[in-house]
Amino acid sequence: MREKLVLIGNGMAGVRTLEELLKLAPEKYDITVFGEEPYGNYNRIMLSPVLAGEKTIDEIMINDLQWYQDNNITLLSGKKVTTIDRLNRVVIADDGTTEKYDRLLLATGSRPFMLPIAGADLPGVISFRDIADVDTMLETAKTHKKAVVIGGGLLGLEAANGLMIQGMDVSVVHISDVLMNQQLDKPASDLMLDELRGKGLKFLMEHQTEAIIGRDRVEKLRFKDGSEIEADLVVMAVGIRPNIELASSAGIHCDRGIVVDDTMQTFDPRIYAVGECVQHRSQTFGLVAPLFEQAKVCSNHLAQMGIARYISSVTSTKLKVTGIDLFSAGDFLGDDDTEDLVFKDAARKVYKKLVIKENQLVGAVLYGDTVDGAWYFQLMRDGTDISDIRENMLFGQHHLGDSGHGPSNSVDGLADDAEICGCNGVCKGDIVQAISKHGLFTLDEVKAHTKASASCGSCTGLVEQLLASTLGSDFNDTPSKKPLCACTDLSHAEVKAAIIDKSLKTIPDLMSALEWKTADGCHSCRPALNYYMLSSWPNEYQDDPQSRFINERVHANIQKDGTYSVVPRIWGGVTNPRELRAIADISEKYNVPTVKITGGQRIDLLGIKKEDLPKMWADLSEAGFVSGHAYGKSLRTVKTCVGSEWCRFGTQDSTGLGIKAEKMTWGSWTPHKFKIAVSGCPRNCAEATIKDFGIVCVDSGYELHVGGNGGIKVRATDFLTKVATEEEALEYCAAFMQLYREEAHYLERTAPWIERVGLKHVTSAVVDDEMNRKRLAERFHDSQKNAQVDPWAEQAAKYKENYIPIKQVV
Numbered sequence: 001m002r003e004k005l006v007l008i009g010n011g012m013a014g015v016r017t018l019e020e021l022l023k024l025a026p027e028k029y030d031i032t033v034f035g036e037e038p039y040g041n042y043n044r045i046m047l048s049p050v051l052a053g054e055k056t057i058d059e060i061m062i063n064d065l066q067w068y069q070d071n072n073i074t075l076l077s078g079k080k081v082t083t084i085d086r087l088n089r090v091v092i093a094d095d096g097t098t099e100k101y102d103r104l105l106l107a108t109g110s111r112p113f114m115l116p117i118a119g120a121d122l123p124g125v126i127s128f129r130d131i132a133d134v135d136t137m138l139e140t141a142k143t144h145k146k147a148v149v150i151g152g153g154l155l156g157l158e159a160a161n162g163l164m165i166q167g168m169d170v171s172v173v174h175i176s177d178v179l180m181n182q183q184l185d186k187p188a189s190d191l192m193l194d195e196l197r198g199k200g201l202k203f204l205m206e207h208q209t210e211a212i213i214g215r216d217r218v219e220k221l222r223f224k225d226g227s228e229i230e231a232d233l234v235v236m237a238v239g240i241r242p243n244i245e246l247a248s249s250a251g252i253h254c255d256r257g258i259v260v261d262d263t264m265q266t267f268d269p270r271i272y273a274v275g276e277c278v279q280h281r282s283q284t285f286g287l288v289a290p291l292f293e294q295a296k297v298c299s300n301h302l303a304q305m306g307i308a309r310y311i312s313s314v315t316s317t318k319l320k321v322t323g324i325d326l327f328s329a330g331d332f333l334g335d336d337d338t339e340d341l342v343f344k345d346a347a348r349k350v351y352k353k354l355v356i357k358e359n360q361l362v363g364a365v366l367y368g369d370t371v372d373g374a375w376y377f378q379l380m381r382d383g384t385d386i387s388d389i390r391e392n393m394l395f396g397q398h399h400l401g402d403s404g405h406g407p408s409n410s411v412d413g414l415a416d417d418a419e420i421c422g423c424n425g426v427c428k429g430d431i432v433q434a435i436s437k438h439g440l441f442t443l444d445e446v447k448a449h450t451k452a453s454a455s456c457g458s459c460t461g462l463v464e465q466l467l468a469s470t471l472g473s474d475f476n477d478t479p480s481k482k483p484l485c486a487c488t489d490l491s492h493a494e495v496k497a498a499i500i501d502k503s504l505k506t507i508p509d510l511m512s513a514l515e516w517k518t519a520d521g522c523h524s525c526r527p528a529l530n531y532y533m534l535s536s537w538p539n540e541y542q543d544d545p546q547s548r549f550i551n552e553r554v555h556a557n558i559q560k561d562g563t564y565s566v567v568p569r570i571w572g573g574v575t576n577p578r579e580l581r582a583i584a585d586i587s588e589k590y591n592v593p594t595v596k597i598t599g600g601q602r603i604d605l606l607g608i609k610k611e612d613l614p615k616m617w618a619d620l621s622e623a624g625f626v627s628g629h630a631y632g633k634s635l636r637t638v639k640t641c642v643g644s645e646w647c648r649f650g651t652q653d654s655t656g657l658g659i660k661a662e663k664m665t666w667g668s669w670t671p672h673k674f675k676i677a678v679s680g681c682p683r684n685c686a687e688a689t690i691k692d693f694g695i696v697c698v699d700s701g702y703e704l705h706v707g708g709n710g711g712i713k714v715r716a717t718d719f720l721t722k723v724a725t726e727e728e729a730l731e732y733c734a735a736f737m738q739l740y741r742e743e744a745h746y747l748e749r750t751a752p753w754i755e756r757v758g759l760k761h762v763t764s765a766v767v768d769d770e771m772n773r774k775r776l777a778e779r780f781h782d783s784q785k786n787a788q789v790d791p792w793a794e795q796a797a798k799y800k801e802n803y804i805p806i807k808q809v810v
Contacts, residue, residue, distance in 0.1 A: 002030040005302065006091055006101040008081045008246070010035025012044060013275030013291040014107025015063060020299035022071060023517065028303060031073045032099050034091070037130060038078040040064045043439060044130070045288065045471060051134050051162030055436075062439030084250035086268060103270055103302060106247055106258060110240040110276035110286070115150065119212030125234045128159045137233065141166035144232030148172075148221055150209055152179045154321060156237035160201055161322040163233070171202040171229060173209060173221070183317050183328040187344065188351050188367040192324060195349060199322070204229070242277045242284055257284045262309040264298035274298050283312055288441055290315065296489065307515070308489060316377040318370060318468060324349075325468070327373035330363035330380050331355055338362065343394045352394055359387045370468075371461055372396035378756060388718060388759040420466070421452035421459045431463060435470045443467065444486055447524070485524035487517045492528070492745040499536045507533065507544065528746035531633065534669055535741050538783035551631035555791045556613055559606065566605045566616060568625035569666065572640045572659035572678075573601030582623035590616055600637035600675070602628055618796030626666070626790040633747070634669050635676070638662035639687065643680030643697065652697035654680035657726050661695075661733055667788040668737065668780070671744040671753075676733070689717045692740075692750040693733055698722075702729045706736055706762065707754040715751045718759050721767045735766050735776035738783075 007014050010033050046060040068075040083092040092098050112127035114120050126133050145168055149160045152174030164170045178189040208224040212234060220230045242257035253259050253267040257279030264272050274294040276286055285291060290312060300308035316329035334340060334355040341354040355363035360383055364376040379386060386393060416429030434440060434449045446463055447453055453463045483489050504510040507529050530547035551557050556564035583603055587595055593607040608616060638661050643654030658678040677688040678695040688694030694705035694717050701724040705717035723729050744753040754762060766773050
């Protein structure tokens with residue numbers, strides 16, 4: 001027989017725990033849910049759009065009544081549990097309903113704090129916590145005009161904005177001189193104050209309410225200074241308190257919240273708790289992201305898997321309040337031991353403050369432009385040494401390109417049919433509808449439901465903006481540990497470490513050892529695991545073509561019309577009449593519609609039919625060409641200028657060195673595409689300072705640069721070191737590539753990798769430690785023994801009997 005699981009609390013944290021549990025052990029429990037409200041599970045953080053008239057109750061439902069039926073869950077709505085009999089393992093509701101349990105999950109949430117002042121119990125004085133509160137506000141707005149919101153925090157401002165939209169004259173009373181003082185500092189608060197006043201809200205800052213006055217209902221408020229203000233409606237939004245009354249009455253250990261351990265278990269081993277009602281390591285919670293992490297951990301233990309722990313860490317808050325974007329994290333106020341980096345553009349309503357301590361970012365507050373909040377949070381969480389990027393930090397990540405890098409709410413102005421994800425043809429309306437319909441809260445969930453941001457990733461910023469603008473004030477997609485994908489709770493680093501520590505050499509072995517949630521993985525983890533295996537065991541692991549993207553499987557780049565692009569390797573950009581003649585003949589043979597010189601000094605043959613690819617590869621192989629790997633997460637090209645052989649400014653043979661570098665590095669698989677350039681003099685015609693690895697020739701040797709990136713927004717390289725000989729330059733190149741191959745996450749370019757780990761980490765491993773550099777270079781060359789195999793030649797050999805070689809055609 002199934003065990004009996006009872007959930008008290010039909011809110012977001014508790015039901016998310018059930019969703020996670022059903023994924024892990026769908027047949028383990030007979031589940032009953034008690035909910036005080038007469039509804040299914042709804043998105044509480046979307047009450048503000050309901051108040052503003054932007055959403056309906058039906059549109060904010062996460063799980064409707066049908067969901068409970070489909071999953072054989074008994075929902076007892078409108079029933080408040082008043083007693084937990086732990087001895088007999090029974091819960092009792094206020095109407096006498098009883099339910100036995102083997103395991104009990106408490107998700108009783110929090111209660112709004114009501115000021116203990118005279119008149120707080122008058123009709124017309126409410127909180128802003130549930131659908132009933134919203135209904136009261138909407139009804140009051142139809143017949144009354146003056147509203148006062150006590151509390152200038154997140155909920156208070158959302159309530160004030162919604163009531164103003166409903167036509168009320170709204171004043172916000174706040175005891176401090178800083179709005180949202182849990183998230184903002186004074187300068188950011190002042191910007192917000194000006195902006196909200198411009199929208200029509202009124203503010204009474206540094207006012208403390210003494211009493212609420214009225215006979216049959218609220219009529220006015222009186223403050224400690226003796227002043228008064230008229231009010232037909234008073235909304236108290238002065239904070240929340242964990243709802244622990246039920247647990248405490250049952251003898252479950254409570255402090256400020258229900259005390260739980262790292263498994264979300266209370267002091268009673270049969271009872272677990274999640275959400276705003278809990279206290280974990282002296283901390284209580286109010287944002288969605290940590291609650292959902294708790295849900296994952298709790299479900300893992302309810303399923304008796306026993307391997308997950310909840311460890312809360314530094315938190316970040318990314319909010320959208322009345323149309324204004326905010327982000328804060330860590331110690332954003334600072335103290336005498338910290339330094340502040342500040343940017344303020346009042347005309348654009350943008351403010352950024354970064355708090356630095358001992359060359360590490362320890363806090364941040366952003367107002368108006370929050371796009372780089374996740375990056376700042378990553379720097380804080382990883383403890384990155386920011387001394388090398390300090391001068392540019394305020395301007396954000398330059399290597400990400402322009403997708404999502406306007407003001408964070410610019411996506412709101414796009415039409416519903418505007419394309420957000422070009423790779424998968426996903427429009428704005430598709431994403432917004434999926435977020436609302438399926439109750440999506442994270443980037444990974446949007447990827448899973450819509451495929452947006454699931455391919456190249458350049459639209460990630462826009463998708464996050466849509467999450468923020470659609471979810472409203474509690475969007476937070478920066479968990480303390482980001483899993484590799486939805487198939488596992490392990491991070492990239494943990495998976496890579498396990499491959500080595502457990503000597504895992506096949507993907508099936510890895511999935512078994514690490515308890516993968518899906519039998520065959522997914523489109524996100526399969527390519528990553530294939531790469532991590534390949535980089536960890538280059539001479540033992542057998543590459544899995546089915547775990548590669550389509551371009552890598554067919555060794556060509558697919559185009560928008562379904563044809564393919566073929567790019568033969570041109571060593572260092574140097575060719576000759578024989579090679580050009582062969583390319584011309586092959587292009588004529590296959591009726592190539594476009595022959596293009598690429599930015600990397602190669603020749604691109606576009607418009608090739610898929611069925612012609614193997615035959616074209618055979619002709620190109622016969623003419624002496626190998627694949628240019630223009631489709632691969634690998635070395636793409638080595639760009640060169642003519643250097644000292646021809647140019648009057650050239651200081652070294654950049655062309656010859658570029659060819660040597662390309663012949664050393666071609667075929668090497670890397671976490672993302674990798675580009676090299678060699679410029680013959682500081683005039684830098686080969687653009688070496690925007691490549692992953694760049695060499696600039698000077699009179700006395702070679703300057704080496706790393707971590708550059710071209711594109712819509714250019715990221716210049718960081719200077720690594722200077723060497724005297726070509727041999728040294730090549731050794732540094734091999735060592736840097738190997739360090740990147742071994743340490744970076746899959747699909748992470750060198751630029752974000754260096755910004756994540758810090759340039760000092762790279763220099764200490766490659767420049768300062770000579771023996772380590774030589775070991776890295778040796779591992780790189782060893783891995784190249786089996787990597788430098790032309791995939792075109794291998795595939796083309798199968799077709800040589802079935803076509804006429806190009807030389808016979810000519």
